[in-house]
Amino acid sequence: MKINDLTLTLAGSGGDGVITTGDFITRAASSDGIYCLTQMSYGPQIRGGESSIRVRMSHKQAQSRGDFVDSLLVFSWKDYKRFTDEVELRPGALVLYEEADKESPADFLPADIELRLQAVPFKKIAQEDVGVPLTKNMVALGVLAEIHGFNQERLKQAIMDKYGKKRPEAAAKNIEAFDAGKAWAQEHGPKEERLQLEPNGGERLLVMNGDEALAYGALQAGVRYYAGYPITPATPILHWLQQELPRFGGTVIQAEDEISAITQCVGASWAGVKAMTASSGPGIALMMEAMGLAGMAEIPLTIVNVQRVGPSTGIPSKPEQADLLQALGMHGDVPHAIFAPADVEDCFQVAMEAVACSERYQMPVIILSDQFIGERFESLRGDRFLERVKQVERDLPELSPERKYQRYAFSESGVSPMAVPGLEGGQYITSGLEHDESGAPTSSSEYHQLMSDKRAAKLKGVAEDFDFARVYGNKDAEFGIICWGSLKGAVREAIMRAQDEGLKVAAYVPQLLYPVPQRSLSEFLKGKRKVMVLELSHGAQFYHYLKGYATDLPEEFLSHCRAGGHLFSIEEVLKLIRTHSVSELVA
Amino acid sequence: MKINDLTLTLAGSGGDGVITTGDFITRAASSDGIYCLTQMSYGPQIRGGESSIRVRMSHKQAQSRGDFVDSLLVFSWKDYKRFTDEVELRPGALVLYEEADKESPADFLPADIELRLQAVPFKKIAQEDVGVPLTKNMVALGVLAEIHGFNQERLKQAIMDKYGKKRPEAAAKNIEAFDAGKAWAQEHGPKEERLQLEPNGGERLLVMNGDEALAYGALQAGVRYYAGYPITPATPILHWLQQELPRFGGTVIQAEDEISAITQCVGASWAGVKAMTASSGPGIALMMEAMGLAGMAEIPLTIVNVQRVGPSTGIPSKPEQADLLQALGMHGDVPHAIFAPADVEDCFQVAMEAVACSERYQMPVIILSDQFIGERFESLRGDRFLERVKQVERDLPELSPERKYQRYAFSESGVSPMAVPGLEGGQYITSGLEHDESGAPTSSSEYHQLMSDKRAAKLKGVAEDFDFARVYGNKDAEFGIICWGSLKGAVREAIMRAQDEGLKVAAYVPQLLYPVPQRSLSEFLKGKRKVMVLELSHGAQFYHYLKGYATDLPEEFLSHCRAGGHLFSIEEVLKLIRTHSVSELVA
Amino acid sequence: MAEKVLTAKDYRTDVQNIWCPGCGDFGVLNAIHQAVAELQIPPQDLAVISGIGCSSRLPGYVNAYGFNTIHGRALPIATGVSASRPDLRVLVAGGDGDAYAIGAGHFVHALRRNPNLTYIVMDNSVYGLTKGQGSPTTPVGDPTKSQPFGHSERPLNPLAWALALEVTFLAQAFSGQVKQLKDLIVKGMRHEGFALINVKSPCVTFRGNQEYNYYREHGWNIDKDGHDYHDREAAFRITQEKERVPFGLIWQDENAVSLGKQLELEREKYSKVRQYDNADEVLRTFFA
């Protein structure tokens, strides 16, 4: 029986071209309706160090990177070494490796798992048959295509798309290498059905990483000003917008630092143009003062944090979920909201929700994405994007020469219509100082109380309007899991497996983190006797946050957390469910 | 019967000299053993606007500013106006006011309270009798001295101390004005015993504000590097240290911004010199990234936040307690501690504890003071200071040429001896990147977990070593109050009054806020059925923090909070106690 | 209806002014009121942005869209305003601490980007609002609140700094000479690009009241003195002047590309490369 779920890892040194190979596989499969979730991993070297790419391919949209690797291709065992703890081989997995490598595979592979090893003369074929040693990755592509039954037409198309126009000879040589690899596999490769991925025959999918999806969401939401400063893993947002916003009359400026980036955005938004900035932990830290200004002056603003491992510089290329306290922690009581996407597609939607929320409620809104969401590529259905486009415009005042415009007029919702430059009669003074209704500074404690009430009122509206959470599993389960962001994938798959095992369990993954989406949370908590919060934060930030701010929590409210870097696996979550699940499905 | 507790307020325009007058009263009384708590208040004008000074004088150390004003002196009703909501007059209070002022006192005073009004020709006396209109504040001083029975010798001494040496004629004229005021009062002033403050005859007290006490504590703790950037209400720390540290071989640099200030301190501390910086909310926001670095690289560092009203620029001259989330909110899980002084003397002690904690545990430690503590002056006993001096030095490694020094060697306490430049064989690489024991950068998730464990272990030690909290009232009360920082005063006085009324109540005021001082807290919570958290934060940050992080909290865990600016009064707290107190004292 | 002619009065507001009597900033405010009236800028099309400081309270006193932002960030905020709304006229105001201490990094990059705005730095050589500490332009030896025995760090020379980084409009003025200052503001606001006007604006409260006399005595009106503001070497010499305090237009480069212009060119360029009709079509580019 052919399979419909395959996880593949390629590893080599930077010059080996494994990233390109994995990218071709992803694009070809996606164009063929197969869902991929593709993740790159690099050594510390800037160039020429070790690199690896992992592609999970599946007929259904993949929820996670997959626990086990079914097929591993190694150009060099030494380079592979640093990835060993990221590659959990499935018993019986296929391992293809460079024949010429002097190292002994046994030194690098787990001893307790049966594997299907196969040496391949990648180098030799590239050198002798093709005459271009650099094409060994295309040889490998041919080998893999043949063994796993990938759509070869599409793969060749991907090669042509990349080299065809600009460098036709390179394209020809690559195709030649591909065919040589294929020929080798036809002769020597394992021809087992269980290694063959069945074609899906579905519609053409698109391929996007989370940062791009988020940037595209911002474009669709109407963001026309972006200022940012490069930082891993948020930089793709800057790159994408820098090339797309100008076409739509927008502005992108690479700022001199994050303070300039966010304050430029404050200025643009104050002037009436939707604005966004993005960074990661260290850069976000520098933006906190300006977020307070946006909160006080009630200026819409969207701030993206693609989280990486902290504290400080930490591990820039790995994910963590420990910037939640930072996102909460401005000086003073700052009205703001925090959203979190749970996968690539969700980045698109969350960008639109965040912009909408910031514009409707005139406040800073933080999006907490993370490295695993931001930098991984996923295959997605195009129609799901355009269906969801959402644009919200901020309230403008009706101005009349008779009445002095009151920028901060009290209102039940806490929102007061905001004049923007150019509107006649709307002139007012904005500041970070406490102020009266007109905007004029005051140091009256009474006004401070009233204005604090006004600003805080907005949080109620946000919690009502933006209470969106994903709930999985059995509504009536007594054991529930709460998680956020990139943990969703493993949790969701673990729940499906638990259900297969007859266990009752449910999971809650909110898109809105702050203010607490109490309505959907309370709904979820109904009947739960035990709830566990899963997160990638050594200090269990989300757990403590919920404990401090949420209501209706059950007596048994547990935390399961660890430092970031290494994601939870499906198996790990499943074990937790087995331990804690208090009720079973009635068969 | 003479009194032993008197609250006095003087109000006028900037040029009227009310601040000097109040200052003289404070110094003279303190030199005479009377405890003062003195608070200044200004209008928005930089100079020449309204100003007022409030002096609470008492035979016992005053815990708060006092609820009611017993004696009010007004040079100008218009200037007085902006302070009306800060001046709660006691029924029967004495009100002295400038005779020449055209306004009608009734327009500025509460109608429902009986007052003892008295016009005084301050201006006329200064102009006609003394010949120097500017001396009218000294005329007022003479009047007050006579009516309230202040020690006149000491007051004259205060005048001489200020002007005597440099400007002898000015001194003579001021003394003349003082005597003229006194003469006027002898003839026209009310001569009621109930207005006379009994002399205390105690020892000479010193006068200090909280910022100065904190700076002095830092000096005593061994801090020899301070870099800061001016900001209200933290600037006095900079001023004081700039003039005292150099004498002790220390360094003070006024930085170009807060980022430079804190990073200079990181550098100095890394080099082995105890370092401190201070700011307020907006400036602290800019320091968060560097705190993360100090956390990751395990560098001792003390950061003072003299809190003011936020968000953003807010109200710089008023207190709030809403920077707690900020102090918690670095990116990543940063091991650090938060301390909070509850009065001026406590600033001295907390500075030493914080420095000790940072040095022992090699981590950033934040002190959360506030404007009311930092800028108010208190009379204090000198001996209480020197008794408490505490110095802790960080662990240095024993280095040997045989063994490579391991900067981040694992240990149970999480603390590893720290080499400083100059120590032969101690060379190592420090960074904000995750690292192995030697300090070399690594992106291994495993190391990240291990090092996170190591860093977090320190929090246990901190919670044990620095668990100091003040507990007031009845240990066995079933109703308890928790508060922090400058709310202590009113809470403590309210508890004394409640006890007088026969109500049972207790209060808990921790000096260590984070990590939770769970031992003392649990001890306090024993037997409490209802606990209320009082704070000056609109978002109830402390309440939610405790709910999220503390254990053993009772079912009925309540919050009473409001935006900052206006402190809680004793009466207000007393009312809460009356409402919530569940048990009465057995008479 | 006939167009109303705007006068300086039309730009006043009723927000309470907090400056000390005699503060130099009043002169700057007057000059601004006059300049924008001379330019007949409709109040709603004028944005006045500042940081934090005594001087930075200025936007409250101008009938315009005013923004008294946070300390040191006036320039990037104004850059955001100007880059996103090229139809507005943008005036930026602030103190020497705001501009040259905490704002120094942004100052450098504003010079580099050349956004279309006029920056008036009210240079009083002191931190006024925080009550008297030394600033980046305080002379060595002057007593300050924090260094009563004399300020110890050497001052920056903002004129030389800006010129070295190729500012496109550079002037210095004295708040006691409102007419010249007003003229310079008008010229600065007509300049396409970044105009820096460093204004000596005495702080009478923390630096005494002798500075007015000092600038009157040592002032050097380079406008009247026939200085050619297209002569870069002469401009350089003026920035190095030690004895006199130069007032007037020091340097102007009308040919440099402003940020606004550059962004416009980018938009044109990308519109040619990205031939979509709308944002939905961008989705195409993601298909494998």
Added chain:
Amino acid sequence: MAEKVLTAKDYRTDVQNIWCPGCGDFGVLNAIHQAVAELQIPPQDLAVISGIGCSSRLPGYVNAYGFNTIHGRALPIATGVSASRPDLRVLVAGGDGDAYAIGAGHFVHALRRNPNLTYIVMDNSVYGLTKGQGSPTTPVGDPTKSQPFGHSERPLNPLAWALALEVTFLAQAFSGQVKQLKDLIVKGMRHEGFALINVKSPCVTFRGNQEYNYYREHGWNIDKDGHDYHDREAAFRITQEKERVPFGLIWQDENAVSLGKQLELEREKYSKVRQYDNADEVLRTFFA
């Protein structure tokens, strides 16, 4: 025991180097190893501080007390080290983004304070570590990762900037000329005050491998060419040079007071005014 003579080798470490083969920073590292050996600085008395970037990884590769800090803050951190520990020798290293973008404000104030340290900026006109965005010294029109159709913002001139702000030691070098660079580092470290050495250090990965040739062809050795580094006007002209790339010592002012010296003077001054024997006695000053 005879004092051991230290050689360049003694300053190497076993921390894994992450730079790309061919990166200019290797030349800088070599020059540093040689320079500190020439100066015979005991490794334990040497502090090497950097920010964040490819170049900022350098401290890991020098046997010294090394500190790879955070982005843009190398200078204030090094100022803290140098001001608090005048007995140490302090070397600061970092990239052009670190120094001139996010670190621009600190750069200005380090120039002003003149702390006793040598700052080596590895200027590769690109953000290396974040994989190829334009930096403050990227020429207009060069393709970058984020602007494939050409970088649009005009570059800063760090040499003119530093000179205008009265840097006390100014040099430029090329990482392909290790000998000259080494000599300049030795001179810089002997200079009492702030020494800036801007090093053209090619990023072969993100700016191609033609830059070595470019600097070889356009380099202008001003040391050999008899430039007088005490001549301020000549120094200014060198900073304005457009055709050639000047390498060598551009300017030195040996007479300016360093921050270390200034702090020493302050300490002496205050010790006269504050005649306490110990910190306990300070309490006296508070008595009413």
